[in-house]
Amino acid sequence: MRMSHFWALMRDEFGAGYADSLARDHVLGALGDRTVRQALEHGVPPRTVWEALCEDMDVPESRRLGRDAREARGAHGGQVGS
Secondary structure (H helix, E strand, O other): OOHHHHHHHHHHHHOHHHHHHHHHHOEEHHHOOEEHHHHHHOOOOHHHHHHHHHHHOOOOHHHOOOHHHHHHHHHOOOOOOO
8 A cells, every 4th residue: 555545544534634634643553553654754665554454443445545536436336334
């Protein structure tokens, strides 16, 4: 996952303001008690950080790929939100 995709997922799921606050302030035990920003700065892959944050924030599996993926599944007859 590219860093730009990571931040797009953050904004998509949490909104721009809250995403920035989460990244700065929310400590994740799964990432060694580091914030999102600290983990990324220490070289933790964005995918790993995203998955840890999703687990910690109870983001449903159906929303973990981002808005574009959900819209694409819906446009092709797939079930959105499943």
